[in-house]
Amino acid sequence: MSILQTPGSDGRFGEFGGRFVPETLVPACQELEHAFSDAWNDPMFRADLDQLLREYAGRPSMVTECHNLGSELGIRLFLKREDLNHTGSHKINNVLGQVLLAKRMGKKRIVAETGAGQHGVASATAAALLGLECKVYMGEVDTERQELNVFRMRLLGAEVEAVTSGSRTLKDAVNEAMRDWVASVETTHYCLGSVMGPHPYPFMVRQFHRVIGDEAFEQMNDVLGTSPDYVVACVGGGSNAMGIFSGFVDTPAQLIGVEPAGGAAVGRGQPGVVHGMKSYLMQDEYGQVSEAHSISAGLDYPGVGPEHSYLASIGRAQYPTVTDDEVIAAFQLMARSEGIIPALECAHAMAWISREAPNMQGKTVLMNLSGRGDKDVGQMMSILGDVI
Amino acid sequence: MSGRLEAAMRSRIDGGGKCLVPYITGGYPGWMDAVRACAANGADAIEIGIPFSDPVMDGPIIQQASQTALDGGATPVSILHDVRSLDVGIPLAVMCYYNTVFHAGHERFAHDLASAGISAAIVPDLPLEEAGDWCAAADAAGIETVMLAAPTAPDERLPRVAERARGFVYSVGLLGVTGERAALALTATTLAARVKKITTKPVLIGVGVSNAQQAVEASRVADGVIMGASVVRRMIDGGADSVGEFIAEVRHALDGATW
Ligand SMILES: Cc1ncc(COP(=O)(O)O)c(C=O)c1O
Numbered sequence: 001m002s003i004l005q006t007p008g009s010d011g012r013f014g015e016f017g018g019r020f021v022p023e024t025l026v027p028a029c030q031e032l033e034h035a036f037s038d039a040w041n042d043p044m045f046r047a048d049l050d051q052l053l054r055e056y057a058g059r060p061s062m063v064t065e066c067h068n069l070g071s072e073l074g075i076r077l078f079l080k081r082e083d084l085n086h087t088g089s090h091k092i093n094n095v096l097g098q099v100l101l102a103k104r105m106g107k108k109r110i111v112a113e114t115g116a117g118q119h120g121v122a123s124a125t126a127a128a129l130l131g132l133e134c135k136v137y138m139g140e141v142d143t144e145r146q147e148l149n150v151f152r153m154r155l156l157g158a159e160v161e162a163v164t165s166g167s168r169t170l171k172d173a174v175n176e177a178m179r180d181w182v183a184s185v186e187t188t189h190y191c192l193g194s195v196m197g198p199h200p201y202p203f204m205v206r207q208f209h210r211v212i213g214d215e216a217f218e219q220m221n222d223v224l225g226t227s228p229d230y231v232v233a234c235v236g237g238g239s240n241a242m243g244i245f246s247g248f249v250d251t252p253a254q255l256i257g258v259e260p261a262g263g264a265a266v267g268r269g270q271p272g273v274v275h276g277m278k279s280y281l282m283q284d285e286y287g288q289v290s291e292a293h294s295i296s297a298g299l300d301y302p303g304v305g306p307e308h309s310y311l312a313s314i315g316r317a318q319y320p321t322v323t324d325d326e327v328i329a330a331f332q333l334m335a336r337s338e339g340i341i342p343a344l345e346c347a348h349a350m351a352w353i354s355r356e357a358p359n360m361q362g363k364t365v366l367m368n369l370s371g372r373g374d375k376d377v378g379q380m381m382s383i384l385g386d387v388i
Numbered sequence: 389m390s391g392r393l394e395a396a397m398r399s400r401i402d403g404g405g406k407c408l409v410p411y412i413t414g415g416y417p418g419w420m421d422a423v424r425a426c427a428a429n430g431a432d433a434i435e436i437g438i439p440f441s442d443p444v445m446d447g448p449i450i451q452q453a454s455q456t457a458l459d460g461g462a463t464p465v466s467i468l469h470d471v472r473s474l475d476v477g478i479p480l481a482v483m484c485y486y487n488t489v490f491h492a493g494h495e496r497f498a499h500d501l502a503s504a505g506i507s508a509a510i511v512p513d514l515p516l517e518e519a520g521d522w523c524a525a526a527d528a529a530g531i532e533t534v535m536l537a538a539p540t541a542p543d544e545r546l547p548r549v550a551e552r553a554r555g556f557v558y559s560v561g562l563l564g565v566t567g568e569r570a571a572l573a574l575t576a577t578t579l580a581a582r583v584k585k586i587t588t589k590p591v592l593i594g595v596g597v598s599n600a601q602q603a604v605e606a607s608r609v610a611d612g613v614i615m616g617a618s619v620v621r622r623m624i625d626g627g628a629d630s631v632g633e634f635i636a637e638v639r640h641a642l643d644g645a646t647w
Contacts, residue, residue, distance in 0.1 A: 165451055272487050274442055
């Protein structure tokens with residue numbers, strides 16, 4: 001039996017998950033749970049989705065072996081190239097699935113939260129393609145550091161609202177999207193951007209992303225004849241990590257989810273409940289949710305998807321942290337050694353690999369390159385401008 | 389056996405009146421005087437908000453009050469401590485988000501409420517399916533858990549929500565978060581009528597009841613109202629006096645109406 005669980009109607013992964021939403025949203029979550037299960041088991045829906053993933057998003061994404069970095073670090077390093085998908089990150093996998101589902105459910109409008117803007121851009125893209133209205137909530141701090149993505153969303157016809165409450169980052173964007181949804185639930189689908197939130201989102205979003213891991217399992221098998229020793233991904237809410245872990249959770253591969261030091265939900269959190277789910281959460285002694293601090297807008301989140309909390313609790317995956325400085329170094333390392341500018345989010349995975357390489361000599365390492373770094377170039381220019 | 393909150397509601401209803409339950413954000417500067425002003429001007433019970441970092445059911449006014457309270461150092465412990473010295477003679481309920489409860493632990497939180505003299509709790513992000521453990525702990529400690537009935541609930545759900553409710557059933561006045569609205573939403577009275585039909589417990593409409601006239605309109609169907617943002621805005625702008633005047637005005641309108 002697989003370690004990957006199909007949660008029951010209580011939405012639990014072990015003790016984690018659930019559906020902690022206002023009564024108003026319960027029927028919508030139940031409707032979504034049934035609609036998703038129906039669609040996922042419908043060959044027509046799956047064929048439509050596969051076609052979009054192939055002909056629009058550009059799947060399957062390739063696996064690239066990094067010979068330069070590999071020999072520098074003394075490992076064999078492979079990248080799963082989610083950066084090459086349309087819109088530049090893994091986020092499109094989930095969004096195409098959800099927007100197709102929203103349409104099937106007769107919804108006219110989607111709302112989304114976004115941190116780095118990648119999920120917002122993907123949502124705006126899918127909404128444009130499939131003819132739905134789209135509104136994206138983004139923390140004011142993030143609209144400033146990811147200004148290019150704000151403009152991209154507007155170009156794509158989405159309305160972007162800068163959220164000024166709380167820490168003005170991803171967590172507050174989720175709050176605002178949920179407030180919108182409470183008021184608009186009859187016509188609107190909430191297109192959540194990670195494996196978090198109330199049931200069925202953590203399960204559904206993982207299913208939409210498991211294509212990453214399923215492809216990578218075959219691709220690694222073709223190259224190595226077996227699975228890699230390590231599978232490494234960055235963790236914000238945890239969708240790209242759950243996607244790639246899905247393909248390897250039942251193999252001997254070590255699963256490593258890398259969190260930012262300033263947003264280490266698993267590493268420093270305790271079980272808590274926010275955004276509809278019970279999961280590890282950074283919080284103070286009274287249960288007030290802490291503000292995360294990370295150089296990367298996409299990982300600036302104090303919580304984590306419940307299935308990661310479950311994998312951590314049973315010891316199947318590890319969740320180490322890296323610092324902003326390590327990330328800045330890894331960002332440059334990958335650019336110079338491989339000619340690939342990574343998103344700051346997955347530069348976290350690279351930072352862990354380069355730090356831990358001495359302990360992995362001769363091992364095979366698969367890293368999920370969840371997105372490309374174009375969106376981060378402006379921010380990095382202001383950090384590195386004078387020193388490179 | 390009914391608790392203090394339900395008893396207070398029933399005594400008002402049995403006397404031919406309508407219930408008025410204002411909401412005050414705990415920890416906001418001057419909040420205790422605002423609570424006293426509510427009690428002195430005709431409130432039947434008072435809901436005290438325990439501010440939370442991520443209040444997803446609240447609109448801008450209550451968010452602002454919560455943030456100010458948090459910035460001023462308010463915590464669940466400091467608020468419950470202050471509650472002990474509030475001798476207002478009417479039942480007090482807390483409104484808090486579930487992580488505040490979960491983090492403290494169900495039994496401990498229920499016990500802390502009871503020993504502070506709180507009668508009831510409203511936890512807006514704890515729906516029926518997830519509420520079992522908390523409700524059991526609350527029942528055991530004599531804390532009445534008010535359940536929310538939402539406009540989106542299908543007919544089969546409402547009796548289960550009402551059955552689990554203690555104190556009264558909170559009939560959510562609109563699709564959306566707390567905040568003042570120009571008019572009472574049509575869904576407010578539609579839902580309250582559906583809930584009244586399936587329960588003998590008191591049914592109060594809250595969320596989006598913004599002035600005396602809307603309170604009267606809502607009470608034509610319901611047993612009374614909960615008023616939040618309109619009260620908190622007055623606390624922010626004019627302090628306890630302004631809150632007291634407003635509550636007196638709503639009380640007067642409710643008492644003067646013929647049902
Ligand atoms: C490229 C990229 N990777 C990772 C993430 C983090 O999300 P998750 O942990 O859900 O994969 C983001 C979020 O914005 C992103 O843009």
